Amino acid sequence: MKFTTLITTSWNDGTAVKPALLHRLTDSLWRPFRGVTKEGYVTGHWIDDDGTEFRDVCLKVSIECERGRLPEAIRAVKRLGRKLRQRAMYFEVAGYDGVQILRIE
Numbered sequence: 001m002k003f004t005t006l007i008t009t010s011w012n013d014g015t016a017v018k019p020a021l022l023h024r025l026t027d028s029l030w031r032p033f034r035g036v037t038k039e040g041y042v043t044g045h046w047i048d049d050d051g052t053e054f055r056d057v058c059l060k061v062s063i064e065c066e067r068g069r070l071p072e073a074i075r076a077v078k079r080l081g082r083k084l085r086q087r088a089m090y091f092e093v094a095g096y097d098g099v100q101i102l103r104i105e
Helices: 019-033 067-083
Strands: 002-008 037-047 053-064 088-094 098-103
Touching (some): 002 019, 019 053
Antiparallel strands (some): 002 053, 002 088, 088 098
16 A cells, blocks of 8 residues: 655744754654655645644655555554644545544644
């Protein structure tokens, strides 16, 4: 399976995540799966359930692994979201479940 997520480049207050930290966190996501495709930076907008609007520049990454590792992939993306203090993380599984928004809180 192939899963895709978006890794924010800024904290919720708008300040930039330091490049070294962003690199370490990205590495911690993909290394257990032994490969990643960094698709580049994308800009996104979303409105949370409480009406808060977010605008983010994110690094879009895709990782391929065995389908049986889906729970591990979800845990890895949630763990990354907690480290970045996110409310939710974009999570898409190509040809399987489609897009999910993983709640972090």
